[in-house]
Amino acid sequence: MMFLVKSNRPIVIILFYCVMVVVMFMLFKRTCVQERDNMGVYLERYERNEGTHRERIENKDEPPILNPTSMIKQHGDYWIYYNLLISKRMFAPYESITYTTQGDFTFLDNVQPLLERWKGPMSIALYAPGDDFNYTVESIHYLRDCTTNLIQNFVTFHVFLKGQDLPKEIPNFKKIFNTTYNCNIEPSFKSIKSNETYRALNNLTYPINVARNVAKESSQTYFVLASDIELYPSVNIIQNFLEMINRTQITATNSNPAVFPLNVFEVKEDAEIPKTKTELLEMLKKKKAINFHQKVCPACHRTPNYNEWIKTNETKGINVFYVGKRIGSFKSWEPFFIGSKYAPDFDERLSWEGQSNKMTQGYILCVKDYDMMMLDNAFLVHKPGIKVFRRDPIRRAHVIKTNVLIRKVIRKELETLFGVKKGCRV
Structure with a gap:
C-alpha cells in the first residue's frame, strides 16, 4: 500500500498543478473581459480571411484618442514628414470618417471648397520634391492662416519626397508655423503653374499610390474615404453614414x-x-x-x-x-x-x-x-x-x-x- 502511494505521488502533483493553471487562466480571462467592458472597447470580430478586425460601434463609449505626433520616417525610397501640420481637433476611432487624399501644392486650391462640404477630418499627403518642398510648406501656411478655420480644425498635412530630391535646406517648421502668414502675399499654388514646378521641370512621375497609402495609414479614424483631391463629396455623408452603421450593424x-x-x-x-x-x-x-x-x-x-x-x-x-x-x-x-x-x-x-x-x-x-x-x-x-x-x-x-x-x-x-x-x- 505504501508502494502505491509513493508511485502515484508524481501523478497527484502534476494533476494539482494542472488544476491550478486552469483556475489561474479562468481568473485572468475573467479579469481581462471585465477590463475590456469597463473601458467600453467595442466588440471585435475578425473578418473572414482578413488579418484585420471589424468593430461594432453601437457602444457610446470610444477607445481613447491617440494624439498624432510629427515625425520623419523612411518609406522605401521616400522620406515622409508625417503630421507636418496637425489639425486642432482630435478624433476617436469611431467618431467620424476621414477623407484621405493626395496631390502636390498646385492642387491645394481644392482643399477649402472640399472641406466646406465634408466638414470632418482630412488627411492629405503632398508630393514635394526639390523646390516644390518650400512652395508646399508656404501653401500649407497660407491655407491655415488665410482661409476658413475648418482647415485649422480638421486637416492634417503630410509631405514626402525622395532623398535624391531633398531641397538644399529644410525649413524650420516650428518657427514657420508659429508665425502668422502675410495674407497679402499670394500663395505658391496660385502663382506657380503646374508646368513650372520642380516635378514638371525634372520630368518626375507622380507616385500617387505612395501618397494614397500615407494619407490612409495616418487617419485617426477607423472609417476612411480614400479619394482624389478634385473629387467633391455630397453633403452630410459623415453623420448619415455613421447613423446607418449604428442602426444596421x-x-x-x-x-x-x-x-x-x-x-x-x-x-x-x-x-x-x-x-x-x-x-x-x-x-x-x-x-x-x-x-x-x-x-x-x-x-x-x-x-x-x-x-x-x-x-x-x-x-x-x-x-x-x-x-x-x-x-x-x-x-x-x-x-x-x-x-x-x-x-x-x-x-x-x-x-x-x-x-x-x-x-x-x-x-x-x-x-x-x-x-x-x-x-x-x-x-x-x-x-x-x-x-x-x-x-x-x-x-x-x-x-x-x-x-x-x-x-x-x-x-x-x-x-x-x-x-x-x-x-x-x-
Whole structure:
C-alpha cells in the first residue's frame, strides 16, 4: 500500500498543478473581459480571411484618442514628414470618417471648397520634391492662416519626397508655423503653374499610390474615404453614414468583408457642383452631368445597378442601395469607397502617369470576396470640366510600361499572395 502511494505521488502533483493553471487562466480571462467592458472597447470580430478586425460601434463609449505626433520616417525610397501640420481637433476611432487624399501644392486650391462640404477630418499627403518642398510648406501656411478655420480644425498635412530630391535646406517648421502668414502675399499654388514646378521641370512621375497609402495609414479614424483631391463629396455623408452603421450593424453582421462605394460624376465646366442627389439627378436629366470618365474609360467607373440608382429619388439619410461584386462587366471597376483604414493598400510601384493605379487594390477586393455595398444618397463629383480622351505619346509610353509591369510581375505576385478567382481581373 505504501508502494502505491509513493508511485502515484508524481501523478497527484502534476494533476494539482494542472488544476491550478486552469483556475489561474479562468481568473485572468475573467479579469481581462471585465477590463475590456469597463473601458467600453467595442466588440471585435475578425473578418473572414482578413488579418484585420471589424468593430461594432453601437457602444457610446470610444477607445481613447491617440494624439498624432510629427515625425520623419523612411518609406522605401521616400522620406515622409508625417503630421507636418496637425489639425486642432482630435478624433476617436469611431467618431467620424476621414477623407484621405493626395496631390502636390498646385492642387491645394481644392482643399477649402472640399472641406466646406465634408466638414470632418482630412488627411492629405503632398508630393514635394526639390523646390516644390518650400512652395508646399508656404501653401500649407497660407491655407491655415488665410482661409476658413475648418482647415485649422480638421486637416492634417503630410509631405514626402525622395532623398535624391531633398531641397538644399529644410525649413524650420516650428518657427514657420508659429508665425502668422502675410495674407497679402499670394500663395505658391496660385502663382506657380503646374508646368513650372520642380516635378514638371525634372520630368518626375507622380507616385500617387505612395501618397494614397500615407494619407490612409495616418487617419485617426477607423472609417476612411480614400479619394482624389478634385473629387467633391455630397453633403452630410459623415453623420448619415455613421447613423446607418449604428442602426444596421451591417459591418458586424455581414458574412463577407465589405466596403461602401460611391457613384462618381463629372459636370460641365460652367456648372455648379451638386450638393444632394436631388440636385444631381436634375443635372443628369439636363445633360449637365455625366458618369465619371464616361468619355475616357467608361468601364473604370461603371457601377452595379447604376441605371436603377439614377432613376431612384433621394430619400432620408444614407442606406445600402445594392450589393454587388467587382466581377463580370465590372471587372475593370476602380471604386472610390468608404471602408476600413485597414482595407487593402495601393501598389506603390504604380504612378498616376501609368494609369491602372487602383486595379491591384480592386483585384484583392475581388479575390477576397468583398461585398460592394453601393450607397443610395452619397456620391462624388469631379471639379467642373468634362474629361475627353486626348492622345499623349509621353503618357502612352508610361501606360505601356505599367501594363507590362502588371502583366509580367504584379499579377503573378497577387495570384501567389491572394489566390485566383474566376472573374477577378488586375
